[in-house]
Amino acid sequence: MSSSDAFASMIYRQLKRWWNNRSRVVMTVLNPLLWMVFLGLGWGGIFSPQSIPTAPGIPNMPSVADVIVKAIENYFKQLFGGVDYVTFMITGIVVMSAFIASFISGISVIWDKQFGFLKETLVASAPRSVVILGRIVGDGIVAAIQSLLIVLVSLLLTNNINLINTPIAILYVFIMTLGFTALGTTISLKFSSMEGFQMVVNLITMPLIFMSGVFYPPTTMPEWMKWIAKFNPLTYSVHAVRYWLAGANAGFEYMNPLTDLAILIAFTSLMLVTAVKTFEKTTVED
Amino acid sequence: MSEIIVVENLVKRFKDVVAVNGVSFTIKKGEIFALLGPNGAGKTTTIHIIATLLRPTSGIVLVAGYDAVKNADEVRKRIGVVFQDPSLDNQLSAYDNMYIHGRLNGLRGRELHEKITKLLELVELKEYAHKKVMYFSGGMRRRLEIARSLLHEPEILILDEPTIGLDPQSRAKIWDYIKYLKKEFNMTILMTTHYMDEAEELAHRIAIMDKGKVLAMGTAEELKSMLGQDVIYVTLKKISDDNNLCKLFDFVKACSMLDGNRLELVVDDASKALPEVFRVVSLNSLQVAEASYRRPTLNEVFLHLTGRELRDSLEQPSVPQRRRVRGFR
Numbered sequence: 109m110s111s112s113d114a115f116a117s118m119i120y121r122q123l124k125r126w127w128n129n130r131s132r133v134v135m136t137v138l139n140p141l142l143w144m145v146f147l148g149l150g151w152g153g154i155f156s157p158q159s160i161p162t163a164p165g166i167p168n169m170p171s172v173a174d175v176i177v178k179a180i181e182n183y184f185k186q187l188f189g190g191v192d193y194v195t196f197m198i199t200g201i202v203v204m205s206a207f208i209a210s211f212i213s214g215i216s217v218i219w220d221k222q223f224g225f226l227k228e229t230l231v232a233s234a235p236r237s238v239v240i241l242g243r244i245v246g247d248g249i250v251a252a253i254q255s256l257l258i259v260l261v262s263l264l265l266t267n268n269i270n271l272i273n274t275p276i277a278i279l280y281v282f283i284m285t286l287g288f289t290a291l292g293t294t295i296s297l298k299f300s301s302m303e304g305f306q307m308v309v310n311l312i313t314m315p316l317i318f319m320s321g322v323f324y325p326p327t328t329m330p331e332w333m334k335w336i337a338k339f340n341p342l343t344y345s346v347h348a349v350r351y352w353l354a355g356a357n358a359g360f361e362y363m364n365p366l367t368d369l370a371i372l373i374a375f376t377s378l379m380l381v382t383a384v385k386t387f388e389k390t391t392v393e394d
Numbered sequence: 395m396s397e398i399i400v401v402e403n404l405v406k407r408f409k410d411v412v413a414v415n416g417v418s419f420t421i422k423k424g425e426i427f428a429l430l431g432p433n434g435a436g437k438t439t440t441i442h443i444i445a446t447l448l449r450p451t452s453g454i455v456l457v458a459g460y461d462a463v464k465n466a467d468e469v470r471k472r473i474g475v476v477f478q479d480p481s482l483d484n485q486l487s488a489y490d491n492m493y494i495h496g497r498l499n500g501l502r503g504r505e506l507h508e509k510i511t512k513l514l515e516l517v518e519l520k521e522y523a524h525k526k527v528m529y530f531s532g533g534m535r536r537r538l539e540i541a542r543s544l545l546h547e548p549e550i551l552i553l554d555e556p557t558i559g560l561d562p563q564s565r566a567k568i569w570d571y572i573k574y575l576k577k578e579f580n581m582t583i584l585m586t587t588h589y590m591d592e593a594e595e596l597a598h599r600i601a602i603m604d605k606g607k608v609l610a611m612g613t614a615e616e617l618k619s620m621l622g623q624d625v626i627y628v629t630l631k632k633i634s635d636d637n638n639l640c641k642l643f644d645f646v647k648a649c650s651m652l653d654g655n656r657l658e659l660v661v662d663d664a665s666k667a668l669p670e671v672f673r674v675v676s677l678n679s680l681q682v683a684e685a686s687y688r689r690p691t692l693n694e695v696f697l698h699l700t701g702r703e704l705r706d707s708l709e710q711p712s713v714p715q716r717r718r719v720r721g722f723r
Contacts, residue, residue: 117497125485128526224481231445232498233471233546239498392447393408 114234115242122213122246136254140205141261147323148197148265155184155193187325189350189358195268196358199350200322202262203281206255207342208313210285213247214292215309221296227392240387244289244380251285252278259353268354277352280372284345287376290383297386321346325358334360341375344368398423398550398582399444404453406439413439415606416453421584421599426576428597429586430692436606437586438478441554444584445475458549474543478554478586480535484528488519488538491527492545499546506545513541517571533564540571551575553585557592565592572596590692602696609699617695623647624664628671629684630655642674655683664689 126133188196220226229239256278263269295308319333320326320342326334337343338360347359348368357363399421406414414436421427429437442448444455446466455462457469482491489510496506514520517537527535536556543551556572557565573596575581587593593600594614601611610617626646630639632655639657640649646667648660661667664687675682690698 113497113500113502117494120497121483121486121490121494124490125483128485223484224477224479225483226481227447227475227477227479228481228483228495229498230447231470231473231475232495233467233500234498235467391449392442 111234111238114232114238115245118229118239118242119246119249122243122250126250136205136209137257137261140201140258143201143204144198144262144265148194148201151197152192152194155188156181187328187358189325189356191268191354191356192266195266195354196325196350196356197323198262198266199269199353199356200320200346202255202258202277202353203284203320203342203346203349204317204322205258206251206281206285207288207317207345209254210247210251210288211292211313212309213250214244214289214294215296215305217243217293218296218299218305226390230390230392236388236390237384240293240384241380244286244293244383247289248282248285251289252282255281270353270355273352277349280345280348280352280369283369283372283376284341287341287372287379290376290379293383294379294386297383297390316340316342319343321358326360327358341372344371348372396422398458399427399584400454400456401440401444402454404440404443404455405451406436406443406448407451412606414443414450417603417606417608419601419608419611421582423582424576424580425599426572426583426585426597428593428600429584429603430588430590430593430600430696431586431603432588434605435603437603438554440603441475441552441584441586444469445473445552446470472549473552474546474548474550475552476536476539476543476554476556478558480539482527482535482539482542485526487524487526488514488530489523491538492542495542496545501546509545513544514538517541518567533560533567536560536564536568537571540568544575547579548581550582550584553583555586555588557587557589569595590696594692600692602692602699604696604700610695614692617692618690619663620695620698624661624667624687624689626657626659626661626664626668626671626687627652627685628657628659628675628682630657630675631681631683642678643671645670 184193185191217226220229229243230236232239256274259269259274259277299308317323319329319337320340321337322342326337326343326347329337343359344363345368347357347363348365350356350358351365351368397420399419401420402418404414404417405412417436417440419427429435429440431437439448443450444457444462446462446469449463458472460468460472462469483494486494492510492514493506496502496510501509510523511520514523517540519534519538519541522530522534527538530538540553540556553572557568560568569592572583572585576583583596585596597614599611599613600617601608602617603609610620612620639651643649643657643659646659646661650658652658659667659671668685668687671685672682
């Protein structure tokens with residue numbers, strides 16, 4: 109069966125490329141680690157009860173102070189869905205790094221265009237839909253492996269990670285990365301300018317990350333930002349992954365792991381169909 | 395069915411340029427057919443349309459009886475393509491490039507492995523099989539691309555400028571492979587080139603293209619005889635007292651005596667005229683010491699057809715091949 113062969117060969121190619129590029133493998137883990145250590149531990153101190161007793165305005169009476177500290181601690185916990193800030197952020201970073209990795213790998217179709225490998229896939233006798241799906245799934249697998257590595261690294265920083273549920277969380281990550289790889293693929297098939305490459309990545313990834321609840325819960329966002337966050341697929345994967353990894357529930361009222369899954373599947377399906385349709389029509393003209 | 399590629403009245407218009415403007419030709423099974431012309435003549439565009447990588451504005455392209463637009467999948471199954479620009483994955487090894495190509499084109503397992511090994515051996519890259527392509531020289535990459543295009547044993551091999559930018563040794567090697575493929579597998583080969591010697595050396599038939607049109611088509615001999623004016627040089631052993639030897643050759647277009655014992659005869663077709671020249675010479679009890687003729691080269695044919703030299707046109711800016719479409723600013 110030649111279709112499954114073509115599918116497998118594209119997965120093989122994406123994995124092999126990732127593996128051949130060892131420095132990239134290290135970077136994919138190192139970069140999120142920097143975020144987790146510095147941003148997580150840095151802000152984590154602020155959003156924790158240790159910082160409270162010295163705050164101005166807190167009366168210097170042990171019993172009252174204790175009550176206030178407890179209350180504030182509870183407030184933070186409730187704000188971050190029932191966990192401390194470090195755990196909150198670390199679980200977000202797992203999704204964020206998978207998201208960036210998948211979007212960039214989709215966008216890197218533009219490199220295939222530049223270096224000509226795209227033409228090789230365009231004249232292959234296998235159906236184009238199979239070829240592009242293989243490529244996307246290959247990238248999805250790479251992103252999923254990376255986020256698994258990051259979950260393992262995060263064990264050094266927090267002990268609130270539920271390892272038993274980790275495979276479920278990774279499954280959510282995988283579904284999401286397929287969607288964003290497909291989106292990146294579609295974008296780079298439509299546009300060919302290399303100069304715009306980095307800009308598109310930043311222009312799309314940064315706002316999506318900030319409006320997804322990676323660094324702060326979506327419930328505390330201003331109304332307009334909340335509104336955008338609700339249309340951001342990343343919000344749902346952040347919420348679900350946080351739920352499965354740490355048992356946290358920091359999101360809008362209607363969000364639960366099942367609605368998250370439904371929304372992610374819908375988003376990813378739409379993106380995959382778009383990418384396949386685009387690739388089938390691709391010529392060397394654009 | 396002997397006509398394996400049929401191109402009829404092909405037109406391709408890009409936003410601002412007409413790259414191909416009413417091109418028609420047919421290629422027979424087992425033939426090596428060359429599109430010869432300067433950069434920007436529309437050769438690559440024509441080839442891209444045949445390879446299903448571009449949609450024509452109008453016209454018909456049939457490959458092995460399949461329409462290149464409507465039945466692109468069937469066409470892709472039958473062709474192997476070597477592009478003008480590299481299309482290898484630099485980050486992977488030669489073997490992996492071959493392997494992925496094989497899997498993408500319906501090969502697998504032991505059979506695939508053996509074919510890869512055999513082809514890498516053919517193009518003398520076997521010892522570099524597991525080196526990353528990024529460390530390969532231009533000639534090695536080209537050979538790898540040719541090997542790769544042969545992996546799924548296509549009926550038709552499409553070569554876009556197969557020896558562009560290569561050193562003479564690599565060129566000679568690639569010419570040898572092309573001849574070998576024709577001889578061994580009776581493969582149909584469609585190639586483009588802007589080297590006259592390459593077209594002449596390899597192709598059975600040549601179509602001269604310029605500015606999106608086919609100006610002339612035929613074997614190299616046919617093309618050159620369009621000009622008619624072959625020049626024969628005959629050196630005689632002993633010159634007779636009669637200084638007016640030219641009157642003997644009344645069948646030639648023009649005749650003149652050069653210094654010494656040399657005659658210069660302008661004829662339509664030297665291969666037909668030469669025996670007659672020899673006959674006349676021996677009839678008059680003269681002896682030929684040396685005879686040669688110069689035929690017009692394809693460059694002169696191109697000059698004749700377009701009014702300019704092919705090698706001059708090479709220096710003109712070409713129609714941009716890779717256009718930047720709507721960039722983000």
